[in-house]
Amino acid sequence: MSGGGCSIVWFRRDLRVEDNPALAAGVRAGAVIAVFIWAPEEEGHYYPGRVSRWWLKQSLAHLDSSLKSLGTTLVTKRSTDSVSSLIEIVKSTGATQLFFNHLYDPISLVRDHRAKELLTDYGIAVRSFNADLLYEPWEVNDDQGRPFITFSDFWDKCLSMPYDPAAPMLPPKRITSGDVSRCPSDVLVFEDESEKGSNALLARAWSPGWSNADKALTTFINGPLIEYSVNRRKADSATTSFLSPHLHFGEVSVRKVFHLVRIKQVVWGNEGNTAGEESVNLFLKSIGLREYSRYLSFNHPYSHERPLLGHLKFFPWVVDEGYFKAWRQGRTGYPLVDAGMRELWATGWLHDRIRVVVSSFFVKVLQLPWRWGMKYFWDTLLDADLESDALGWQYISGTLPDGREFDRIDNPQQLEGYKFDPNGEYVRRWLPELARLPTEWVHHPWNTPESVLQAAGVELGSNYPLPIVEIDAAKARLQEALSEMWQQEAAWRAAIENGTDEGLGESMESAPIAFPRDIQMEIDPEPARNNNAPATMVRHHGDQRVPSMTSSFLRVEEEEPSVDLRNSAEDSRAEVPTNMNLGQEPRREESNQGGLQTVRNNNNLRQFDTFGLQNTDYSTAESSSSTRERDGGVVPVWSPAASSFSEQLVGEENSLGSGSSYLQRHPQSHQIINWRRLSQTGARSWEMENTVEPNAIG
């Protein structure tokens, strides 16, 4: 096809040969050059952590061996600029086409757009595909064609779309290899000497690689899935799917997961197995959250570093590295939290429930800035995933429209972990110093009788800490912090109205809470795990300001773009994109909603009506055309204004004019994205459609 040149299939987080649309397209087009480019510097702060790099290394080796058995090989390149490397590969191989699968994190959106532009200019036919999601983010909209702002609405829609997700494709039977004789692979280094020892242990517990992922999926669906709803609340149960690292690297297709799970659902539905059906719904929901994380990232590319809602803009986060360190080391004095943090450090894994516990503790009790916790998760989790983790932390922090109240420490008794760890086995496993405490006391040593402690060999404050913060103190401090936040907010508004402080919004925007320097390097309680970061890692933290140790209540804002609150939204709201979906060709298969729950929840927006702002001028939001004529069709174009639906929200909610207005509760919600920084990267509009033909651009 296309003149007979070979195609580059650019692998990224789609390390599988099965149900890989980019690979399938390459195979269909003729000879294939399979490429992986390792350019971690492109990730900025989010240089992958040790365990994540370990996984990637294994997964790539696995993919390479699969490709070899199919007739080709994986070309690997070390790079600081993926797009330049692609052009080099084009030059050295004579490839005429490039295929890849979509990613939705902000860095990839920019980079992939640039890849498309530059390579198209170079005369290369570029096509990209959906391999990571059931539906592309722009396919899932409400009745007015606007993106959803709550998960439940989003997920209800996904489960009731008029067409099913694409059916998974089989792996190619054979791949014709392109000529790579003049395109040598670089040896990719994913771990340094100091990391090898720790990494060796990982191989005992995990088997990266797409066919292992497939086995894990089958095992889960035929086994633990049916018990999922019952067992999911046990901290150390082996009944989670353990698919998340596989899914992160795209070793298994989420569409295959979805299809196989729905088959089970139909079977169990016919059998009247309600427990099984409930399990399926819950498990699919966790798949849905992963979908939603991409959806949010696509619609709000800064959701990994900025709260989606602005109402915590003035919250005085506790910038205290001592707290942060205690949390990381599992020395907070709360056994369940500490057990979780030690498990995370030791294994790179944490049960979802425990993730909620430790992150909720981090935000609500310690009141540390959530981005620190998110960064630590990024550095340590085997399944570290920017979009999913951003969603999780924003949810915990109460900065999502459908999240929880911020001003409550929910279920403080869950910190006495009898719900997730009723017999204390989990705590005893990870906190040997508490192993001899009776179950009755193992979750709350702080009020355990002295005689019991002595008998168990526990000396509080010595071999196990007293609670770093008492729950009651944390509640009180939370209230103080909130009133301080409201004062700051009021002062800020007053200053703006007086015109005396125009610069504040700007300065806040440019002063996010810096990560503490080198957080990976000082964590380790055990020298054997010392994580001597390679030079590249250090560099990413080198330019960070270190938070002051002396001012634990230093007020540091989560940044927001400057918002001029004086003008009414109706006067100046941006043009509303209307036809994002026109170019889509919905698949025509008959929709099968067999038994899937489509109960519609109420939106249940939170009552955070503290600012009382109603007139908000989102003048910083740029307007941009959301569609482009192309090949006789209109295709959706990712562009800042098109994906930022703040202006639509303003329009709709203000026109409702009711006391339950969304924006009355969340006056600055969804005004979160500083598009200037995006445009600095050179992206004005990013094609995400999958049918760009050569020379169609420009």
Next chain:
DNA sequence: CTGTACTTCCT
């Protein structure tokens, strides 16, 4: 069977 107090979970 309906009303109501109580519990659980919430992305």
Next chain:
DNA sequence: GGAAGTACA
């Protein structure tokens, strides 16, 4: 905090 479920009069 509130919806949705549960137990019981």
